[in-house]
Amino acid sequence: MAEFPGYFRYCLNTGKLVLLAILVSGGIVLQILACALYKNWWPMLTVITYVLLPMPLLFFVGSDHSSLFSESDNSWVNATKFLTGASAVGSIAIPAILKHSGVISWGAFAMELSSFFVFVSAIMCYLRMNDEDDYSYL
Template sequence: MTLVVLGCALPSYNSWWPFFVVIFYVLAPLPTIIARRYQDDVGSSNACKELALFLTAGIVISAYGLPIVLSRSPITPTSVIETGACILVLFGNTVVFLTILGFFIAFDKDDDGYNMW
């Protein structure tokens, strides 16, 4: 998240448009959380899990695509955001999504090794 803020707030970039990827950070774990809750009630629903993974993948790809599109758009004589800001946001995306993945791996309810937590 710090890299995303740096990509927005540094004086050489001075554009807060890349900060919209935070919406994707909030939306990314929601399909998986909903699918796990629904899966517990119904039993093992593989279709529900696959749909949740598909939606999550779409959200993650959109989070990577937004800064690239903003850096390549020809709305003004220069692009909406600078290339350096785009790179910082892409690295920030990688850190945040790996953290979310690590959370789901560490606190998986199906794994018996973490029941003591």
């Protein structure tokens, strides 16, 4: 992107940030709608895992994010991968357990999972944006 003028690159980067904001806002709206439409606020337990999901990345990885995606002998990076994976599995498991026990309906379950996939797509877009642009990792 070095061949484009500065104002054009700035506009593209702003558009990417707007897309991320729309994705995260859509995920939050789906999360709230899953609770409000079915008059059952138990699906909000998933929000706990959404808050816990980035914590290992913030605390343990540091500034070198290339080692997060590759094989590493660093025990902190391995602990980060494990805790992040456990939180991601919990984001799917909590609505599944609630549905299995009959606490939430199929509609709320579908909205919870769609909210999770919207959040995951936002995270993937953010990581992709960091790989190719001048943004810092965290």
